[in-house]
Structure formats: structure tokens, C-alpha cells
Amino acid sequence: MNRMVRTGEVQDVARFEAMSREDCIDEWRRTMGGQSLKYVSVQFMRSALAYEAQIKAYGGHSNAVRRALKTALKAEQRSSEAGGRQKPALQSSLRPGTHLVREWNGRTYQIEVLDDGFQMDGKRYRSLSAIARKITGAHWSGPRFFGLG
Structure with missing residues (x-):
């Protein structure tokens, strides 16, 4: 999807970089729910909040990407259940x-x-x-x- 970025959308994502830990926690709870964020770093929360804002603005992954991720996850789960984790070096x-x-x-x-x-x-x-x-x-x-x- 080729879409022009509006200035407001860029500012929405950029605003997370200036948020304090407390602001991040408040926004996290509003956006994603949940209670305890005791061990989550501020940088991680900022990144996750910006990602969620981008999803709202542009949409998430395509159906093809979602299917590929699910297929990879199922293959990994089958491999783990079989006891052999075959990963590349x-x-x-x-x-x-x-x-x-x-x-x-x-x-x-x-x-x-x-x-x-x-x-x-x-x-x-x-x-x-x-x-x-x-x-x-x-x-x-x-x-x-x-x-x-």
C-alpha cells in the first residue's frame, strides 16, 4: 500500500520519544491494557506504543505475512515438541x-x-x-x- 504520510501521523509516532516512564505506562494501559509494567524498559514501551500507532494509521501486516508467520510458528512448535530444535548455526x-x-x-x-x-x-x-x-x-x-x- 503506497500512501502519503500526513504530518499529524508522523508527530503522533514521534511524540512517544519524549514521554516519561509514567506517561508511557499511562499510554500503555490506555492503548494495550494490562496492569504491571514493572520490568519493561521505557525504550521498549516507546517503541511498542509507536508501533501500535503506526498500525492504527497504516494497518497491520498483510494476510500473506500473517500466514507466513503462523506457518513458521507452527513449524517451530512442532520441532520443539519433537525434541529436536533444528536451527541454523x-x-x-x-x-x-x-x-x-x-x-x-x-x-x-x-x-x-x-x-x-x-x-x-x-x-x-x-x-x-x-x-x-x-x-x-x-x-x-x-x-x-x-x-x-
Whole structure:
């Protein structure tokens, strides 16, 4: 759908960036319902609220995309139920140049995927697990820490 963006719609989405945590919580409850947002970051709420505003303005995913997502979800569920999770190797599934973002204890970390590893704050790492350990000080599965596995 090719549609001209009205100035008001852009302002509606942009207004979320200036919202305080309390304003985000109020808007979240008005828009999406629910009670407790104790562990949800402000940036996540802002992004989700902006996404919901975009859906209202432009509509959601096409029927074809919804079907493809449902098919992929069912295939993943069947694979998990069968006990075998057949996923591609992480390094080959992430393209160089991809950026991973993770908020931890109030700080946002951005990781860039390289041909032969990862980079954070100008330093190269061989694995996401090494980066997760650097960020948290504890042993983590790097893909799990970054929401990839």
C-alpha cells in the first residue's frame, strides 16, 4: 500500500520519544491494557506504543505475512515438541553489519555482527557469550541473552 504520510501521523509516532516512564505506562494501559509494567524498559514501551500507532494509521501486516508467520510458528512448535530444535548455526544466520541491541541495568549495548565475530564498544569478540559475560559479569548463553535462541 503506497500512501502519503500526513504530518499529524508522523508527530503522533514521534511524540512517544519524549514521554516519561509514567506517561508511557499511562499510554500503555490506555492503548494495550494490562496492569504491571514493572520490568519493561521505557525504550521498549516507546517503541511498542509507536508501533501500535503506526498500525492504527497504516494497518497491520498483510494476510500473506500473517500466514507466513503462523506457518513458521507452527513449524517451530512442532520441532520443539519433537525434541529436536533444528536451527541454523548462529554465525551463518546473522549477516555481517547486523546490529544487536540489548538493554541491561539501564544501559543500552549495541553489538555489530562481523564476518568473523562481533564488535562492541570498538572491541572485537569471538562470541556473543563472551559479550554477555562482559556485560553481566556472569556466564550466559550469548544467543539467549540477545534474544536469538
